[in-house]
Amino acid sequence: MGNMEMRPTVTPVDDFSPEADCETLRDAMSGRGTDEDEIMAILANRSTLQRQILKEKYEGEYGDELLRDLKRELRGDLEDCIMAVMDPPAVYEARQLRKAMVGPGTDDEILIEIICTKSNERIEAIKAAYAIVFERSLMEDVRDETSGDFKTLLSMMLLAERDESWEIDEDAAEADAQAIYDAGEGRWFGTDENEFTKVLAFRNYLQLRLVFLKYAVIAGNTIEEAIESETSGNLQKAYLAICSITKDVHGYYAQKLHDAMRGVGTDDDALIRFIVVRSEFDLGNVKDAYREKFDNGLWADISQECKGDYRRMLLSLIRED
Incomplete structure (x- = not known):
């Protein structure tokens, strides 16, 4: 996968004040309207860990759950995007896998995209999150929902036993x-x-x-x-x-982002999934790969493809080129 420097677009804010952030969020959701700008300004610019601290602090201060208040105030794609950033990545991906397997039919694309592309450590973290959130076994659910050689491959990937050394023979x-x-x-x-x-x-x-x-x-x-x-x-x-x-790991995600915006309509679930999950890891590298592959910047394409507060939230996460 190459040993290049990973460039996240979202990093922890230095002068982090959970008290001040919670107060701003509370004010943004009080009264008649909702101040989406204030909500986005905070949540797009805090790390996963800082957002978890905000959830705890908010409940301690106000006796209300931050997620419940956000859900009540927000709608549509913006709500989906904010809910995605509020979960630790392994929990978010566990939820995505469950959603892909519930109801009639299975969204195999999502199973492939999450299970076949992760490090051993991340697969273990997703399995643990899945067990905690849903009180079910991810391995068993995947085996129930798939069949044949595809099931065998996913089961092997879920063992999380890939050799992760740099040795070649x-x-x-x-x-x-x-x-x-x-x-x-x-x-x-x-x-x-x-x-x-x-x-x-x-x-x-x-x-x-x-x-x-x-x-x-x-x-x-x-x-x-x-x-x-x-x-x-x-x-x-x-x-x-x-x-x-x-x-080319970054080329893979660049292609996925491009595919989500191609053709009629936009696959907003996919856009949110890739941008949120890569933002604290290597979205800077993915943006470079995107420009190299498609001559257009990710920023420009999302600006064209998405609308309103949702667009502004995605652009805040990817940062201007």
Whole structure:
């Protein structure tokens, strides 16, 4: 994934005064109207940890829950965005996974996007948050909602056992590349997805890059081309997401943000998900990758695509280029 410096767009504010913030928030929600500007000015400019302190302080000061008051005062996409920033990221992602699995049908895109792209530590944190918030097992729910090779892949990812070292082994990469080739393009009939899954779920990212290079030499085409010809549906999408994250994590998120704004209508859930979750981690890097890929800045595209207070909240989180 590369060892470059991560550039968040949202960082803790230095002269943090929970008392003053809570008073401002309370005033913004008192009386007849709601002062969305004041709410956004505070919540877009505090870290996750600082927002958790505000929740506690607010309840201590006023005997009311900050989230309940915010929910009562806000509407639509702005409400969704504010609710998203008020959760610790692992809790927010646990909620997104639950939402993707509740009701008829499952939103497999969200399962892929969260489960297939995270570090071991983050997967463990999401599993723990899911157990606390919903009193259910994420592993069991995912297994109930999915099937076949896709279920096997997600189950392996949820074990959180990827090698996260920076070590590479050329012989092992060659062996993995050959095994994948023999299991897919090198077979007369069918594909043995287990080989693909084993390699993509457990090897470290540097090692995977080497496997992909070796594969291209053996097969005469890219690993992505092999995945596209040998697999289909959700499994194919999940494999391709892992390849994309392996090669360029910031490019992956830039593409996702772009996709959320393409075509008719905007996928606001996706925009909120990517911007909120990456804002304290590497959204600065993602913005650079976005400009490189699409010639337009993320700021400009969101300005064009979204409206009103919601747009201002997103722009506050991504910061001007």
